[in-house]
Amino acid sequence: MAVTLGYWHIRGLGQPIRYLCEVGGIKYSERLYTAKILDDGQVDCSDWLDEKETLGLDFPNLPYLIDDASGLKLTQTGTILEYLARRCDKLGEDPAEQIRVRMVWDVTCDLRTPYIRACYGGLAHFEATRSMLVEKQLPAILARLEKYLDGHEWVAQTKHLTYVDLVVYDLVDQFAVLDEDLLLKPFPNLAAHRDRVAALPAMVAYRQSSAFIDRPFNNPFAAFK
Numbered sequence: 001m002a003v004t005l006g007y008w009h010i011r012g013l014g015q016p017i018r019y020l021c022e023v024g025g026i027k028y029s030e031r032l033y034t035a036k037i038l039d040d041g042q043v044d045c046s047d048w049l050d051e052k053e054t055l056g057l058d059f060p061n062l063p064y065l066i067d068d069a070s071g072l073k074l075t076q077t078g079t080i081l082e083y084l085a086r087r088c089d090k091l092g093e094d095p096a097e098q099i100r101v102r103m104v105w106d107v108t109c110d111l112r113t114p115y116i117r118a119c120y121g122g123l124a125h126f127e128a129t130r131s132m133l134v135e136k137q138l139p140a141i142l143a144r145l146e147k148y149l150d151g152h153e154w155v156a157q158t159k160h161l162t163y164v165d166l167v168v169y170d171l172v173d174q175f176a177v178l179d180e181d182l183l184l185k186p187f188p189n190l191a192a193h194r195d196r197v198a199a200l201p202a203m204v205a206y207r208q209s210s211a212f213i214d215r216p217f218n219n220p221f222a223a224f225k
C-alpha cells in the first residue's frame with residue numbers, strides 16, 4: 001500500500017523525501033499544495049490551510065506522511081526521512097553509521113537555516129544578506145562536509161548510500177544554481193558526490209519523469225526560487 005506525502009508543489013523540504021521513496025523503491029502518492037500570490041500581492045495558502053486541521057495530524061505541518069498500512073501520520077522532515085529510511089534500509093548499517101547519519105542530518109539543518117532565512121525574508125533582505133550567505137555562512141559548513149567526505153563515497157562515511165546523501169545532494173544541487181563559483185566549484189568531493197547521486201538509475205528515471213519538480217526550489221513569495 002502506498003504512503004501519501006503531503007507537501008507544497010516545490011522542492012523545499014519535500015524533495016529528499018521524494019528522492020528517498022524513488023531510490024528506496026517505496027510506493028508513494030503525493031498531495032501537492034499550491035501557494036499563490038494574489039493580484040493584490042497577498043499570499044494565498046488556503047489550499048493547505050483549509051485541510052491543515054482536518055487530516056488527523058498531531059503536529060500539523062508540511063511535509064506530512066500518511067501511512068495507511070501502519071496507521072502512522074507523521075510530520076517533521078527528519079522523522080519522516082528516518083521512518084522511510086528504516087523501511088528501505090537507508091539509515092546506516094550499525095549504530096556507529098546511524099549516529100554519523102544523524103549528525104550529518106543535523107549539519108544539513110545548519111546549512112538550510114541561513115539559506116531559508118535569506119530566501120524568505122523579502123527581496124531587500126535577500127540582496128543585503130546574499131554575499132554573507134554565499135561567501136561565508138554556507139562555504140564554512142560546506143568546507144567541513146567536503147573534508148568529511150574526503151576518501152568516502154557517501155556523505156556520512158557509510159558503506160552504502162543513506163538518506164542524508166539525498167538531503168546533501170538536493171541542497172548542493174540548489175546551491176549550484178544560487179552560486180556555482182562559490183558553492184560548488186571549490187568543493188570537488190561534494191561536486192563528485194552530487195554527480196554520483198544524480199547517476200543512480202532511480203534518480204535518472206525520476207528526474208526524467210513528469211513527476212519530477214525541478215523548480216521552484218522555494219515557494220512563490222521567496223526571493224530566490
Ligand SMILES: N[C@@H](CCC(=O)N[C@@H](CS)C(=O)NCC(=O)O)C(=O)O
Nearest residue numbers: 012013060061062063075076077078
Ligand atoms: N520543523 C518542520 C518545519 C516544516 C516547515 O517549516 N514547513 C513549511 C514549508 S517548508 C510550511 O509551510 N509548513 C506549513 C505550516 O506551517 O502550516 C520540518 O522539519 O518539517
